[in-house]
Amino acid sequence: MRVYLEAYGCAQNQGEGSAIGRALTERGHALVADPGAAEVGVLVTCAVIGPTEARMVRRWRALTERVPHVVVTGCLVPLRTDLLTGPGRARTTFVPIREQAGLPAVLERLPSASAPSVLPAPRPLAPSVPVVEEVVIAQGCTSACSYCYSRLARGTLTSTPLPDVVRAVRGAVARGVVEVRLTSLDTGAWGRDSSDGTRLPDLLRAVAQVPGEFRVRVGMTSPQTLGPILPNFLDALASDRFYRFLHLPVQSGSDPVLLGMHRGYSASEFVAQVRAARERFPELALSTDVIVGFPGETEEDHRTTEALLEEVSPEIVNVTRFSARPGTPAARLPPVGVGAAKRRSRSLTALRQRLARRRLERWIGHHGPARVVEYGPGQSAVARLPNYLPVVLEDRPPLGSTLEVRVDGARSTYLLGHALG
Numbered sequence: 001m002r003v004y005l006e007a008y009g010c011a012q013n014q015g016e017g018s019a020i021g022r023a024l025t026e027r028g029h030a031l032v033a034d035p036g037a038a039e040v041g042v043l044v045t046c047a048v049i050g051p052t053e054a055r056m057v058r059r060w061r062a063l064t065e066r067v068p069h070v071v072v073t074g075c076l077v078p079l080r081t082d083l084l085t086g087p088g089r090a091r092t093t094f095v096p097i098r099e100q101a102g103l104p105a106v107l108e109r110l111p112s113a114s115a116p117s118v119l120p121a122p123r124p125l126a127p128s129v130p131v132v133e134e135v136v137i138a139q140g141c142t143s144a145c146s147y148c149y150s151r152l153a154r155g156t157l158t159s160t161p162l163p164d165v166v167r168a169v170r171g172a173v174a175r176g177v178v179e180v181r182l183t184s185l186d187t188g189a190w191g192r193d194s195s196d197g198t199r200l201p202d203l204l205r206a207v208a209q210v211p212g213e214f215r216v217r218v219g220m221t222s223p224q225t226l227g228p229i230l231p232n233f234l235d236a237l238a239s240d241r242f243y244r245f246l247h248l249p250v251q252s253g254s255d256p257v258l259l260g261m262h263r264g265y266s267a268s269e270f271v272a273q274v275r276a277a278r279e280r281f282p283e284l285a286l287s288t289d290v291i292v293g294f295p296g297e298t299e300e301d302h303r304t305t306e307a308l309l310e311e312v313s314p315e316i317v318n319v320t321r322f323s324a325r326p327g328t329p330a331a332r333l334p335p336v337g338v339g340a341a342k343r344r345s346r347s348l349t350a351l352r353q354r355l356a357r358r359r360l361e362r363w364i365g366h367h368g369p370a371r372v373v374e375y376g377p378g379q380s381a382v383a384r385l386p387n388y389l390p391v392v393l394e395d396r397p398p399l400g401s402t403l404e405v406r407v408d409g410a411r412s413t414y415l416l417g418h419a420l421g
Helices: 011-026 050-064 087-091 097-108 149-154 162-174 200-208 223-237 255-261 267-280 299-312 338-361
Strands: 002-007 040-045 069-074 092-094 132-136 179-183 215-218 245-247 285-292 316-321 367-375 381-384 390-393 402-410 415-419
Touching: 002 011, 002 050, 011 040, 011 069, 011 097, 011 132, 011 179, 040 050, 040 097, 050 069, 050 087, 069 087, 069 097, 087 092, 132 162, 162 179, 162 200, 179 200, 200 215, 200 223, 215 245, 223 267, 255 299, 267 285, 267 299, 285 299, 285 338, 299 338, 316 338, 338 402, 390 402
Parallel strands: 002 040, 040 069, 069 092, 132 179, 179 215, 245 285, 285 316, 390 415
Antiparallel strands: 367 381, 367 402, 381 390, 402 415
């Protein structure tokens, strides 16, 4: 069958979308670049905030107008399929997240699988070198954040067995991947559902033993789950196999707000973890997340968050305005005014740009190895330093190649440089 595939949302969704695509091609199906030439469309959905959810509904409706049948999976499926209404509903099949491995078989049972094709000639996806791949290491999590829709969609923690993760990494490297991204809702929670004491650092050490030329980016981990394993985690991260990169979402610098979020840690605990990581790895790149306008957040809470960001100076700050999600405890709380939330969001966005620019400017003049992982606009390419910071190059060395680069400039989200030699 000819299949058109779209995946939206977090790294876990992207990883699951890639896995679906590989499974389909292994079963003899063809991925096409034009939905109008497809017999089936597959939509991997995200529902993390209201605007994203609305976008998923629009994409579903657009696909049903161009594709005979649509298969929907991802976080929208267990939460809001009631939003998918209209004539396309009768030609839509829903596949739960934890049943995605059976999605190829679902396609093969559709009536269109044997129907004569009157579709235009397909345009296959442009061939590309698969140099980056997400490997999902768990479903669900152990937290109970009061605002989180993803937790409701994916349920309690089910860690992928260690041998299966290692096997997935081996397979990725065999396909030519040079950057593996371990991902889940909370990578720090991996193994907490196991009775044998195996935890994330053990998994990292096993992955580090996979032969080949590749680096690993460890995905987001919550301060709540990182705290108990922090020294062991940093020991494992010391392997040259891993990017010196830490995605540690703080969400707020205010302890009362964190308490209302049910985050399970204090602002000072977050700061202590960042300090420990940077003492071990001075070159470490820090990414964090902040939710603006959470119910009950005051101007003082907002200023406290800004002060915390000034203190830790992350290289990356993802700012999201609070969006009440049905069925979550936070949705029942009195909202912050829209005007106040917008103002705070603008303030934090300006702050994160200043902080990131200041942190990245420290790298001007640096020269060292970087790995080319993607092509950008025009003739540019993006190479990653050993701490995962992106360097935009003016030319296009081969994808996957490692070269010496010099950093010439900095913006708020990336570095500028050129290849040496």
